[in-house]
Amino acid sequence: MDENISNLHDIKVKEPESEDEDPSNENSKQASKQNDEVVDEHVNAMIGGLEEKLDAPGTLLIEGKEEPGHYTIRVKIHDSVKEKMDELLDTKTNINKGAYNKNFQKKFGDLFCWYLRDGYKINVSTKFMDNMSWIRLNKYLRGDGKFGTLNQDTLNKLMIEFVLSSDRKKLNGNKIRDEICKFFYRARFVSLQKGMFAVKNLLDSGFDLDYFQIVKSWPQVVIHCYSKKHAKPKKEGSGAATTGQN
16 A cells, blocks of 8 residues: 555544533543554554465465366465464454455456556456456366457466466555455465466476366365366356356
8 A cells, every 4th residue: 555645544634622522522532543553553463473474384285186187286274374364354343255255356357467468568358357256267267268369378378477476465456455455365365376386386297288277266275277188177157167256
C-alpha cells in the first residue's frame, strides 16, 4: 500500500466539542483509539512472525505422486503454522472467506495478463482478466479454449514461468487496505510457487508435459500434471481435474 494513501486514510477529523458535552465521552473515544492501536500492533506482529515462517524449512510440505492418468503435486502448510494462520483470521470479525478465495484468483489473473503485456508485449483482452477463476484458467491450460493468441503449449510454459519469477509482494495491490487479506494472498502465492517449482523439477526429470491443472490453491495446493501420452480428462464440471475452486 502507498504510504501516503495509508496516512491520509488514517486521518480523523475531530468534531468541535459542544459546551455541554460530557467529558467521559472523550475519555471513552481515547480509550477506544488506544485499544485499536494495541490490536493493530498485535496483528502486525502475528503477520510478521508468519511471514518469516513461510520461508522457513519444513513449513511448506511438498508431495508428489504418480496416479492413474496424471501426476499429482500437493503442497501443504505445516499444521502448527496453519493453526497460527487460523488464529490470525480469528482476529477479524465478519470475514468473508469466499471473497478471499474469489478475489485472489482475480488478482492472480490480472497479474498474469500484465506479465504477458509487460514481458512479452502480448496484449490480453479484458474478458480474460474479468472474473478469472481456476475453472476458467484450467479450461485454457488444457486446450478447451484459446487464451488470446497463445496456443496451449505456450500458455502452460508462460504460466509456470510467471509463477516462478514473480515476487509475492505484487499480490499486495494499492487498492487492498486489509493487511490480513494481503498476507493471505502472499501465503497463497508462495504455496502455489512451491507447487510450480515441483512442476518444473518434474519436467527437468523428463516428464513430457501436455498441460497442468490447478485443482486447488488453499488451504493446500493440488496440481495435476498430464503427460502427452495420457488422454485428457472429462470436460469442465465432469471431473475432479476441472474443479479448482479455492
